[in-house]
Amino acid sequence: MNSQSNPSRMMLLAFVLLAAALWFVDSIFELLWFNEANASFIDLLLPLDRPHEMFMRTMLVSSLLLSGAVFSFMFGRISRSKEAARASEEKLRTLFNSIGDAVIATDANGVITRMNPVAENLTGWSVQEAAGKPLSDVFSIINALTNHPCANPVEKVLKSKCVVGLANHTTLISRTGDNFQIADSAAPVFDKTGGIAGTVLVFRDVSEDYRQREELRKLRNYLSNIIDSMPSILVGVDADGHVTQWNMTAEKITGISAVDAQGKSLVSVFPRMASEMDKIKESIRTRQSCSEERKTRLSKNGTCYEDVTIFPLIANGVEGAVIQIDDVTERCNLEQMMIQTEKMMSVGGLAAGMAHEINNPLAAIAGNSQNILNRIYKDLEKNRKTARDCDVDLEKMREYLSRRDIPRMLNGISESCNRAATIVSNMLRFSRKSERKFGQCNLAELMNNTIDLAANDYDLKREYDFRKIEIIKEYSPELSTVVCEENEIQQVFLNLLKNGAQAMMDKEYVEGSPCFILRLKKDGRMAVIEVEDNGPGMPEDVRKRVFEPFYSTKSVGRGTGLGLSVSYFIITDQHGGFMEVNSIPGNWTRFRIKIPISGQES
Amino acid sequence: MxxxxxILDDDVHVRESLAISLEDEEFDVYEVGSSEEALSFLAKQMVDLVVVDLRLPGMNGTDFINEARQKWADLKFIIYTGSPEFSIPVELAEVPCVSNSIFLKPLPTSAVMVSEIRRMLG
Incomplete structure (x- = not known):
């Protein structure tokens, strides 16, 4: 208070002194020049006897005092308000400077008027340098993701007269080249008339937040990448069976995106899990994981095998479960194939030892049955001579034998003998000893030749006209030549075509007609051959055994039961390939063969 | 003439059946059951061609051919075997007196062997 009132009091005092001085000086003037009566200075100082003089002096002094009072009062007011203004400015500055966020104020043209130390720090500009410069010179920001400059927020505010928030991922580049992640907003400042007086830009260094968020995001990405890169289907459910997690494999298999699956009941997005729901609930209840291996499932590509494992989740008090589903069809098939190869190798070993022992008697049977026929029917001099010697009419004897079906019996012996020989030689194919000649071979040509061969196959012709079968060829031009043993591969093709044709014969076609689809394509370094028929298909138990040696569904005499197992052996063992069969009973059967294009690496 | x-084969039935079919083709046929017998037979009676089984008791067919062709340069040989894993031994592959076709038992018809014999004997 004192300091505030002092200037005005001092002023008032000055006026009082001035008035006293004036009185005193007037008295001296009176003494020097207007002292006609030679009065003493004391009299002149207080001329009570001269009313006129007294009146004048009093009037002069009091008007002086009066104006002094007025002046000093006004001066007091002004100085007080100045003081108040300074104080308020001081307060504002303190406030401004102690704000934790950076603040920059501009005028209506976007020119900087003030900024606080935090802003100075972040921008690298001092207030003195920055003041009077357009904002964009001092506050340069870019998009953290694209590195493109961002629009000046103050200009936006000036244009829109609204509060503008900055987009995420904004990076401020300071005068020294440092980068700061900032979050900010700019607001207009209105004057009394509602016009824009300037803007205030508030921003904050969120580099640390940003770094943490980024780290969190990376971690989350990393984890979801791990989950997504799993070849297994991974599905999380809560205690009510609603989906909480849905990885990429699940998306791929079901065709439902993670976003769509989220929160839906598992059965609605993954119907084949209906049978698992009880197990899932049980697992959550007992907190025990449970797994089921080799679960069979019939898909449009034939039978699939799946391992289903349910892990209960008890974390953060949230109950639920994770279901992992692995397609182990390939593995199962591979195992089956290995068992198959194993079996065939033992057959092959057995056959090699047996072949000689069996072939000798067969040679005698075949040779002698032919000899008998020769000695009865062949036009040999010896036959005629011996008949004459025995007094037998050769023609009559031939007629007798024919009527008694002897030639047919002999033919039966020969044919049976040939069949036995074929079986032995087929079994021998299982042994690795046989000599193989590998060479470049055009599979498309080979397939076409084999079709012609099948069409002219005597056995097949007796029962079915191969030419009535429609043949659709889907040969990929990508596949040129393949290193293989041409004869053996041809035998495989022929086998498949004959089997397919025979199978289609057994089907009564209500709609459509017998049809082969033959596919040749390339899959990486493997050539893929598919022979698909729309015959009766085969049930699961047949499908599993179809490559077994001596397994045949054909009636006795129609097949040896070795055709497919030989084919299988040729492909898997001699060519280092794969052979598998898929079928939907009643619809189709598809044999798929894969052999390395550049031959088997030994 | x-x-x-x-015919050299240890299986008497094989031997006989082949002998009969060759006799019916107007050849004069002799039979022996082992390589050793064959060598002593040839020492007494020369023939034009020997049909040889490979798997034999005692000396095997390959060794027999090697020995016999040293002794009788004009003699010709045809291999007739029940063991398909046998191929023509490397040392015999280039020899002109041994037929390049191996005949595997059982032959559905002897005609193929007869024509090969005729070819070799010219």
């Missing part, structure tokens, strides 16, 4: 053929 008919050609003389010796």
């Amino acid at each position: 008919s050609n003389l053929i010796l």
Whole structure:
């Protein structure tokens, strides 16, 4: 208070002194020049006897005092308000400077008027340098993701007269080249008339937040990448069976995106899990994981095998479960194939030892049955001579034998003998000893030749006209030549075509007609051959055994039961390939063969 | 004059059946059951061609051919075997007196062997 009132009091005092001085000086003037009566200075100082003089002096002094009072009062007011203004400015500055966020104020043209130390720090500009410069010179920001400059927020505010928030991922580049992640907003400042007086830009260094968020995001990405890169289907459910997690494999298999699956009941997005729901609930209840291996499932590509494992989740008090589903069809098939190869190798070993022992008697049977026929029917001099010697009419004897079906019996012996020989030689194919000649071979040509061969196959012709079968060829031009043993591969093709044709014969076609689809394509370094028929298909138990040696569904005499197992052996063992069969009973059967294009690496 | 053929096979039925079919083709046929017998037979009676089984008791067919062709340069040989894993031994592959076709038992018809014999004997 004192300091505030002092200037005005001092002023008032000055006026009082001035008035006293004036009185005193007037008295001296009176003494020097207007002292006609030679009065003493004391009299002149207080001329009570001269009313006129007294009146004048009093009037002069009091008007002086009066104006002094007025002046000093006004001066007091002004100085007080100045003081108040300074104080308020001081307060504002303190406030401004102690704000934790950076603040920059501009005028209506976007020119900087003030900024606080935090802003100075972040921008690298001092207030003195920055003041009077357009904002964009001092506050340069870019998009953290694209590195493109961002629009000046103050200009936006000036244009829109609204509060503008900055987009995420904004990076401020300071005068020294440092980068700061900032979050900010700019607001207009209105004057009394509602016009824009300037803007205030508030921003904050969120580099640390940003770094943490980024780290969190990376971690989350990393984890979801791990989950997504799993070849297994991974599905999380809560205690009510609603989906909480849905990885990429699940998306791929079901065709439902993670976003769509989220929160839906598992059965609605993954119907084949209906049978698992009880197990899932049980697992959550007992907190025990449970797994089921080799679960069979019939898909449009034939039978699939799946391992289903349910892990209960008890974390953060949230109950639920994770279901992992692995397609182990390939593995199962591979195992089956290995068992198959194993079996065939033992057959092959057995056959090699047996072949000689069996072939000798067969040679005698075949040779002698032919000899008998020769000695009865062949036009040999010896036959005629011996008949004459025995007094037998050769023609009559031939007629007798024919009527008694002897030639047919002999033919039966020969044919049976040939069949036995074929079986032995087929079994021998299982042994690795046989000599193989590998060479470049055009599979498309080979397939076409084999079709012609099948069409002219005597056995097949007796029962079915191969030419009535429609043949659709889907040969990929990508596949040129393949290193293989041409004869053996041809035998495989022929086998498949004959089997397919025979199978289609057994089907009564209500709609459509017998049809082969033959596919040749390339899959990486493997050539893929598919022979698909729309015959009766085969049930699961047949499908599993179809490559077994001596397994045949054909009636006795129609097949040896070795055709497919030989084919299988040729492909898997001699060519280092794969052979598998898929079928939907009643619809189709598809044999798929894969052999390395550049031959088997030994 | 008919050609003389010796059949060397340890299986008597195989031997006989082949002998009969060759006789019916107007060849003169002799039979022996082992390589040793064949060598002593040839020492007494020369033939034009020997049909040789490879798997034999005692000396095997390959060794027999090697020995016999040293002794009788004009002798010709045809291999007739029940063991398909046998191929023509490397040392015999280039020898002109041994037929390049191996005949595998059982032959559905002897005609193929007869024509090969005729070819070799010219």
